[in-house]
Amino acid sequence: MPDVIVIGAGGGGPVAAKELAGRGLDVLLLEAGPRYDDPERQWSRYENDANNPLDGYFRVGPSGRFEGPAWLRELPQNSFLWQVSGVGGTTLHYYGNSPRAYPGVFAGYEGTDRGAYDHAHRFPFTYRELIPYYEWVEATLPVQTAAMGTKEERFFDGAERLGLPLNTAKDVTRDSFRPQENAILQPGGTAGRTTDSRKLVYPKATGCTFCGYCLQGCIQPRRAPRNLKAKRSTDNSYVPMALTADRWAPGGRAVTLVPDAFATRIHTERRGGELVARAVTWRDTRTGDTHTEQAAAVVMAGGCVEDPRLWLNSGLPNPNGWVGRGFTDHFFDWVIGVFDEYTGNSGGPGSAARADYPGRGGLENVGLPPAIQAFTMALSDSGIRGSYRNGRGPGGPWDGPAGRVMGLELKEMLADVDRLLNVLVITDDDVEAQNRVVRSALPGDAHGPIPKVIFKHRQRTRRTVENREFLAREAARLLRAAGAKKVVRLDWAPLILHVQSTMRMGADERDSVLDGSGEARFVRRLFIADSAALPNGLGGPNPTLSAQALATRTAERLFVRYFGGDPFVGREAPVPSIDDRVTKAVLDLGGARARSFPLSMRENRNPRAAPAR
Amino acid sequence: MTARAAHTPIARGSPTTQTQTRRQLLLRGGLLGAAAVVTGASLRVPSARAIEPLSPDLAREALQRLARDTISGLVVFAVPGSDAYSRAQGVTSPTPGALDARAEQLVLDALDNFLPLPAQLTSPLAAALATATADAGLDPAVSPLTSGLEATAAELDGALGVVLASDETVPLSALVSLLLNLVATSVDPRAVLGPFPASPFANLRAAQKAEVFRRLEGDHAELVELLDSAAPEPGKETLSGFVRFLAGTLLEFAAFAPFTEFGVFDRKRRVAARRPVGWRLTRYLPRRHTPVDGRDELKGYYRGRRSAS
Secondary structure, three states, X not given: OOOEEEEOOOOOHHHHHHHHHHOOOOEEEEOOXXXXXXXXXXXXXXXXXXXXXXXXXXXXXXXXXXXXXXXXXXXXXXXXXXXOOOOOHHXXXXXXXXXXXXXXXXXXXXXXXXXXXXXXXXXXXXXXXXXXXXXXHHHHOOOEEOOEOHXXXXXXXXXXXXXXXXXXXXXXXXXXXXXXXXXXXXXXXXXXXXXXXXXXXXXXXXXXXXXXXXXXXXXXXXXXXXXXXXXXXXXXXXXXXXXXXXXXXXXXXXXXXXXXXXXXXXXXXEEOOEEEEEEEXXXXXXXXXXXXXXXXXXXXXXXXXXHHHHHHHOOOOOOOOOOOEXXXXXXXXXXXEEOOOOOXXXXXXXXXXXXXXXXXXXXXEEOOOHHHHHHHOOOOOOOEOOOEOOOOOOOOXXXXXXXXXXXXXXXXXXXXXXXXXXXEEEEXXXXXXXXXXXXXXXXOEOOEOOEEEEOOOXXXXXXXXXXXXXXXXXXXXXXXXXXXXXXXEOOOOOEEOOOEOOOOEOOOOOOOOEOOXXXXXXXXXXXXXXXXXXXXXXXXXXXXXXXXXXXXXXXXHHHHHXXXXXXXXXXXXXXXXXXXXXXXXXXXXXXXXXXXXXXXXXXXXXXXXXXXX | OXXXXXXXXXXXXXXXXXXXXXXXXXXXXXXXXXXXXXXXXXXXXXXXXXXXXXXXXXXXXXXXXXXXXXXXXXXXXXXOOOOHHHHHHOOXXXXXXXXXXXXHHHHHHHHHHHOOOOHHHHHHHXXXXXXXXXXXXXXXXXXXXHHHXXXXXXXXXXXXXXXXXXXXXXXXXXXXXXXXXXXXXXXXXXXXXXXXXXXXXXXXXXXXXHHHHHXXXXXXXXXXXXXXXXXXXXXXXXXXXXXXXXXXXXXXXXXXXXXXXXXXXXOOOOEEOOOOHHHHHOOOOOOOOOOOOOOOOXXXXXXXXXXXX
């Protein structure tokens, strides 16, 4: 039996898997969705082909996207839940944004603005304690200060004119702006300097080619080995390292990755008066066969929506009712500026410029190709501009009431996609018990009862709402300062994309699922290593880096507690995912098309059936 | 809570009243108009008879017609062009619109093939097809024009009954369209008459289409009554939440679809056969029909900074 089973190969699972494998543990990594072993061929980058939630290649559903429907989640309000299934999870479509959390959301924070944060739901340890884990992940991915294109220049121009100072540090201590700290390799050679595909092949081009398709999956530069693709989604970074851990880590052991494996149950038993995790059952989504495997420890990393579902479907205890509760989503909003000149909106990395407002949240520029740009203009809680307000339609330093843009106005605003500039409002939102994941009363699917994601978006706390209103006004001011001739605010309905805290770690056993080490309070040997484990919304910064730093810490704790190991973060230098040893190992496995596991390994693995509970 | 079986509402009132209200529902839902279209009958000629008897096959065809006309009316609301549906709504545009990008097909495909909605959400709508309970009154000015279609209505009733009694599922696009049409005829009862007999929604002016969505996003008391969701409270709440979710999702898809490559995409070769309408409308990647591998957008590093301390 493996030492550890990790459920989910998204943003966090591969982090835990790679760390444990690097220490020599035998790790089985399960992923519900498919593995893309040939992305240059499999990812067309066309928007409907990629991002249609029902049949796009990044949909949440079984592989064979034209053979059957996506997996349904119940959403009882106007909202859009943006999940991805597949090895890489939502890092497949993310922008690589890797800011650290704001120090104010951690225990022991003594800043003068400490009253500005969600102090009832802090991290149960200090920011200082997490820094070595941040540094470890930043070196592994790696994370770099982003380069600029036209849209970034415009955003910085606006920020400067607002009088915001430049932040030159990793940590945020005041209202400021900066280039993103991105998990994207810097452009080298011809990258960013040409549109000619023939000149953009590796190694003539290295790093980000400014293609503009972060959301459709990063395949650039063409012919680069998988671990040298520009965007450091986990399928390009942590997964290749996990699969080759025996080649770059002394005593390391290659992870066994099983895609198309939907975990349906975590099995437990009573040992010494405690409930202990001991096995996982999963269903092969292509054949319908189920398998069960025992392990000494289990790590859940299925994400904020799937973790509570699996927990509840497994009948695991929920004595304080906090499984699935406290969902933070950064209560997004969206403000668009229309310019008289070129902004380069649709090119370059998805987001390379941001402004931070500790205690309130943040803003970031986002670039988009045409169809998703149009989608962002049709999502709103404020009706349709010029027609109805749905009880809201706030006014402010933008043009007209907030609301959806439809019809002739939509066509007019989209007449040139490269004369738009988008600002995403990322709110520091409170952890609220009412925002949660439960099991739906609708019929289940092949994997059991389905999740229902509830956001009471018109009943958020006053601090949350005020933060969002402040940031929306700032976004409009920034766009006007940058030269926008027209500014529209959307007042988005919940776009559930930044997800945190549904299985939260906390100091208080009355409102947390995990203790300070990431282990479940009610089930021993069960850990959670994804963004659901985060105690709160981080004050607003994009969650992936913090989820990955926490996952690293959790893996280390697991290793020390149950395998007699020594802590390693901060005591040695991490191997970056672009290291030559990793590249060589990836090439030996098949290059950019490195298969997830040698077929023989999968066939030789003998799942031992365990009695079902 | 255990899953409930599909709920069949109990019709109220006398059999004659039930028949009347069901016929009105068929008319308001666009089904009667769709049946008229596929059989060559006419809604405006009181003495017209159905040209051929309605069969389940024709009933299915009527449902498809209903869906296509309604969803076409939806997508041109988001992105008008110069087609007949745009003209009907009174908002047109000289540049290509949603139908030029085959946006309606994308939405129909999404609804019919890939949206895995369970019966708990769809059966109240389907049940409304089979029986109606609310007093779905018609505008007195309209009734005389449609009263001659009693024969067609009777046959449609019978044919639909066969379709619904069989194992096949009514396409979701038809159920969604039924919902849009029912609300459309609340907004304007005369919408049953217009260039699109199969879709009162498509006969609405643009401002009236917006009103349909205002009602779908708002309070649903009238709508839920109309569908006779006699399910217990959690059922009503579930249905209401679903309707709001659906309204938002329809508008999002209606805006997204026309700007994608869908209308010209060769699924086998995974490439657009020619430059998509949406790329032309937005001046995206001029002269191209395939995505780029890179752009000459690199301007350098802000104030020369390549790392943070």
